[in-house]
Amino acid sequence: xxxxSPGGEPGTGDTGLPExxxxxxxxxxSAGDAGHADQPAARSRGMTILLVAAGAVVLLLVGAxxxxxxxxxxxxxxxxxxxxxxxxxxxxxxxxxxHDQGVLMAHYAEENTTDQEISVMAYDIGYxxxxxxxxxxxxxxxxxxxxxxxxxxxxxxxxxxxxHGGMAMGTTPAAGAASSAAPPATxxxxxxxxxxxxxxxxxPGMATSDEIAKLKSLxxxxxxxxxxxxxxxxxxxxAPMMQYAAENATNPVVRNFASxxxxxxxxxxxxxxxxxxxxxxxxxxxxx
Numbered sequence: 001x002x003x004x005s006p007g008g009e010p011g012t013g014d015t016g017l018p019e020x021x022x023x024x025x026x027x028x029x030s031a032g033d034a035g036h037a038d039q040p041a042a043r044s045r046g047m048t049i050l051l052v053a054a055g056a057v058v059l060l061l062v063g064a065x066x067x068x069x070x071x072x073x074x075x076x077x078x079x080x081x082x083x084x085x086x087x088x089x090x091x092x093x094x095x096x097x098x099h100d101q102g103v104l105m106a107h108y109a110e111e112n113t114t115d116q117e118i119s120v121m122a123y124d125i126g127y128x129x130x131x132x133x134x135x136x137x138x139x140x141x142x143x144x145x146x147x148x149x150x151x152x153x154x155x156x157x158x159x160x161x162x163x164h165g166g167m168a169m170g171t172t173p174a175a176g177a178a179s180s181a182a183p184p185a186t187x188x189x190x191x192x193x194x195x196x197x198x199x200x201x202x203x204p205g206m207a208t209s210d211e212i213a214k215l216k217s218l219x220x221x222x223x224x225x226x227x228x229x230x231x232x233x234x235x236x237x238x239a240p241m242m243q244y245a246a247e248n249a250t251n252p253v254v255r256n257f258a259s260x261x262x263x264x265x266x267x268x269x270x271x272x273x274x275x276x277x278x279x280x281x282x283x284x285x286x287x288x
Contacts, residue, residue, distance in 0.1 A: 018133045040152035080250060082143055088157025088254045089145050091245035092136040096147065098203045098238050099129040099136075102231065105207065108216045109227035117275070125231065125268070132261070139254070153203060157244045205237015227279045228272045232283040235265045235272075 082088035106126030113119050140147055202208070207215070207230050215226055242265070245258035273283060 020193075082250055082254070083146075084145055084149065085156070086250055087156050087245055088249045088251050089140065089143065090149065090154070091241060091249060091254065091258060092139050093147060093149050094153050094156075094203055094241060095238070096133050096136050097153070097207060098234075098241070099133050101212075102126075102234055103133070103204050104212065105215060105227060105230055105234065108212075109223060109231075112216075112219050112223040114220055115224050115226075118227065121272070121275075122227065135257075152191075154241070156245045157241065203237065204240065205286075206232045207234065220278070225276065225279050228276050228279075229281065229284045232269055232272050232276070233285075233287065235269050236283075236286065237288055239265065 089187065103126050106122040106129070110119050110122035110126065113122070137147060211230060215230060216225055239262055242258045242262035246255050246262060249255045249258065276282060
């Protein structure tokens with residue numbers, strides 16, 4: 001994973017927004033069920049996951065270069081700084097909340113599993129999304145905007161079905177609302193997130209407080225399966241936000257960031273859906 005810090009140098013004619021590369025998927029490979037000695041099959045499955053992850057990394061590297069060019073780092077192009085009501089700011093704010101719950105779920109999954117494949121997947125998701133949270137917080141700081149907006153969450157997705165669905169869910173407490181730009185303190189996430197787990201309304205795909213509590217309580221194979229189910233739905237729910245920002249954000253770096261995030265998470269959804277099938281389970285239905 002290669003990342004340009006959000007505290008980079010603002011350039012003349014630039015928005016002051018640094019280009020960031022994230023979403024590198026170090027999913028890795030593992031032996032699956034420790035009770036079986038079928039090593040060739042385990043290696044084959046691990047190699048499939050590793051190849052998917054490697055493809056995502058290459059895609060993100062290409063996206064980072066394009067993002068730098070579009071942002072004016074190379075061409076000196078001019079772009080207005082996003083304001084408080086912009087798609088750019090709304091995307092950053094809502095995705096910070098969405099990601100924060102993903103970090104919390106990944107932390108519980110890593111803490112409660114005995115499966116190396118799940119452990120590596122959870123760590124990768126938790127570390128990547130923690131890094132992305134820091135980048136988006138950095139954008140808001142560079143734009144001199146607060147992390148919390150005045151409007152209804154997802155209101156920046158004007159006229160979209162996802163926006164209406166998100167607002168309809170807004171009265172339900174959700175777990176994992178805290179955010180932090182710091183690297184994970186233990187495993188995939190700092191445990192401090194759990195202490196602020198009911199401060200935000202649900203965005204599409206987010207787990208309820210009861211679902212988070214259930215994930216925290218499970219151990220072993222049950223935890224693994226439930227984590228995969230919750231995370232697949234979580235990724236699916238966040239996809240419309242990424243797609244909308246990729247098409248409608250005013251800043252080219254934000255558009256590029258959202259587009260590459262969506263592509264990386266699409267690859268993760270495919271891998272996790274395969275992992276569920278191997279465990280005799282299916283993804284959860286949408287909750288929005």
